[in-house]
Amino acid sequence: MSEWIGTGLLTSTHEKWFHRRKMLTPTFHFSIIQDYSHFGQACRETAMGIQVNAQLGHNNEYVHAVKRISEITWNHMKFPWLWLKPIWYLTGLGFEFDKNVKLTNDFVRKVIQERKELLSEEGESDRKRKAFLDLLLTIQKEKKTLSDEDIREEVDTFMFEGHDTTSSGIGFTILWLGFNPDCQKKLHKELDEIFGFASDQSPTMDDIKKCTYLEKCIKESLRMFPSVPLIARRLSEDVTIDHPSGQKIVLPAGLSACVSPIAAARDPRAYPDPNTFNPDNFDIDAIAGRDPYAYIPFSAGPRNCIGQKFAILEEKTVLSTFFRKYEVESLQTEENLRPIPELILRPYNGIRIKIKRRESTDYVVL
Template identity: 40%
Template sequence: MLFWILLLISGVVSYLLLIKIPKRLAFLSKLAAVNGPPALPIFGNALEFQIPNNKILPLLKSYIDGYGTRLKFFLGLQPYILLTNAADTEKILSSQTQIEKSDDYDRLHDWLGLGLVTSGGEKWFHRRKQLTPAFHFKILEDFLRVFNEQCFVFKGLLEKKLEENEAFDIYPVITHCALDIICETAMGRKIFAQQKSDSDYVKAIYKLSEFVQYRQLRPWLHPDWIWRLSSAGRENQKCLKIVHEFTELVIRERKQERIEMLKESKENESKEEDGIYMNSKKKLAFLDLLLDAQETDVNLTDQNIREETDTFMFEGHDTTSAAASWITFLLSLHPEYQAKVHQELDDIFGSDRTRDVTMADLAKMKYLECCIKEGLRLFPSVPLIARKLTKDQILDDGVVLPQGVTIFCLIYYLHRDPKVFLNPEQFDPARFTHEKEGRSPFAYVPFSAGPRNCIGQKFAMMEEKVMISTIFRNFRVHAAEKMEDVGVLCELITRPEAGLHITLERR
C-alpha cells in the first residue's frame, strides 16, 4: 500500500514539475510585457475587489492611471487583460476567430443556458443566423404598437408622480415599462410590471442579475458545488426556478394557442368563401419566430427556445431601461439640451401629446438620437465585454497576448479616452451631430462591434426613443441631485447606486 501511495505522490509531483508548472510559467512569461498592479500569491488582486460596488470603477481607473490603457490583474490565479484603447479593442472585437465569451459568462449558464449571449463556435454562428430575421425592419415596426401601448401606461404613472409633487427615482419607473415591453415582444405575454412591480417574476429577474455580479468578484464561489451550498447560491436557485417555470409555462401555453389558432384559421377559410370572415391575424412575438423555426429545425428543442427567450428578456429590458434612465437624468441636468429636445418633438408632434409614435416620427428624432448616443458614451448599458482568446493575439505594437487569457474590453473607460473625446466627462450631444472624421469606430462601441455585436441594437434604439420622447413630449424634467452625488455601479449593467432622482413639470 505504501508503495502505491508513494507512486501516486511521485506521479502528481512529476506532473506538476514537468508539465503543469513549466506550462504555467511559459504562459505567465508571455504576459510579462503587460504592466499591472502587484498581485498576491493565490489570491492575486481579488482582495482589492472586496469593496462596495460603487468603488469598483474608481479602482479600475486607478489601475488605468497607474499602468496605462492596457494592463493585467489577477482574480485568484486567473489573469485578466484590461483594455481601454481603441486600437487594442479593435483587434479583439473585429476578429472573426476571437469570438469565444470568457469563462466568466459561465456564471450565466444556469440562467440563460447556451443561448446567443453565452454560446460559441458553430452553435453561436447557427443561432445568430437563425435569430437575425427576428429583428427585420417589418418585425420591429410591428413591435412599435407594443412600445406605444406600454408607454401610454408609463405616461399615466408619470402623471401620478407629478401630482405627488415631490422628487422620485425615475430608474424603477422606466425599468418596469421596459420589462412590460420586452415581455410582450419576447413572449407575447403581458405581465403588468408597471402595475404589479412586486410580482415574484419581476423580483426574481432583478435578483439574478445581482447574484451574477456578486459571485464573479468572489473566486471562492466560482466552483459550482461551493456556490450552490452558499446562502446566496440557494437563493439564486429559488429565483432560477421562478423564472424558468414562468418561461416554460408561456412556451407550453403559446404552443397550445398556436394549435387552436391554426384550427380556427382552417375553419375561417371556409367561412371566408361565404364572405363572412374578416382577417384578424394575431401579432407575432419573438417566441413565435422561434416556434416557427422549430418546425423545420429538429435541433431546436424547447430548452433551446427557453434559453433564447430568457436571453432576450435579460438582454432586452435591463440594458434599455438603464440607457433611458441615464439619458433622462443627463437631460434633466442640462436644460439647454433639454430645450432642444422639446423643440424637436414639438416640430414633429405639434401640441398633440397623445398620438402614437410612428416609424416616420422616429426617423425625425435626430437630436434626440444624438442625446441617446452621448448618454450611451458616458454610461454604456454594458460596461465591459469579455473574451477568452482561442489563439495568441498579436497587437499593433508587437505585444503577444497568449491563448487562454481573458480579455476585458472596459467600454466605460474606452468611451472616456481623452485622446478621442475632448472633456470626456462632459455631456455634449453635439459630439454626434456629425460623426467625427478620423475617429476609430472602435472608440465608441455601446452595442459592442464586430461579428458579436448586439443583434438587438435597432430594437433598443427604437424603444429608447419612444420611452424618452414620451417623457419630454409631456414634461420638463428637473434633476433633484447632482451628478457627483450619484454612485455608479459596474455590474452586468451600468447602474446608479441609489437611483436617479428628478422632479417633473407639466409642459
C-alpha cells in the same frame, strides 16, 4: 450565468453560436421591427408575447426572480470564495439562485407551451406582429432546428440582455437631460414639431425616425454611461497587438480579455471634450471622422448586440412619450453620481430628479 440561460446566443461559442446568430439575425431585421406599429403596446409586451404588467407593481414573481438572479450572479463574480460550492450553498445564495432559476425556467416553459397552442389556433395570418417567442416557434415549425429547450434558452437570454440594459439607458438619458436644460429644450422643440405640444399621440415608426436629436441624446448618454460597463471575451486563438512603443505583444489563447466601453468613449482623440455631455458628438460629420471602436456600448465585431437597433427604438419610444409632457431637473450633481459597474451600470444613490408637467413651450419660436 449558463446555469440560468444555458448556452444561448450570449454564452454559446464556435459552431453553436454561429448557427444561432445566423438563425436569429432575421428576427431583428428592420422590416420585422417596422411591423411593431403600435409601440405603446409593444413596449409593455415582453419578448414572450404576454403582458407581465411589471409597471403595475413589484410583486410579479418572474420579474423579481430575474432581478435576484442578476444580483446573485454579480455577487458570485465579485467574491471568489463563492466559487467554492460548499460556501456558495452555506451562505444561502446557492439555494436562492437555484430556486429563482427554476421559477424563471418553469415560467418560460409554460409560456412556450401556451404560445404553441395559441399560435396553432390563430393560424399564420391572424397575428401580423409577432413577439420574439412567436418568431422562434415559427423557425421551430418550419426548419425543425430548435427544441423547446433551445427556445427557452434564447427567451431567457433576451429577457436578461434586453430588460435592465434598456431601463438603465432610459434612466441615464433622463438624468443627463436633467443636468443639461439647454439640450432638454432642444429636445422639447423637436418633439413638439413632430407630435404637437404635450400630445397623447401614439408614436408611429415614421415619428420615431424623425426624432433625430433624441437619438443623439440617447447615444451620448450611452457614451457617457453605457448600460454594460465591461465586455469580456476568452480568446480562442493567439492574438497579436501593437504596443505604442512598437513592440508586438502576443495574447495567448485561453486568456480572458476585458474591454471597457467607458474608457473607449472617454478618449480625447475621439471626443474633443470627452467628459462633457454633448449630443452633437453624434452629428453626421462628427461620426464620419471618428474611429468606430471609440463607441461600443453594444460591443463590436461579429458578437455585437443583435438587438441594438430595437433597443434604440424602444428607448426613443419611451423617451419621446415622456418628454412631450414633462421636463426634468436632476437633483444630484454630476460629480456625486458615482455609477456602480455591476452586471448593468447603475447610479450608486439611484436617480434623483424633479419632474414637472410642461405648461407651455420652453423655447422661443422665431
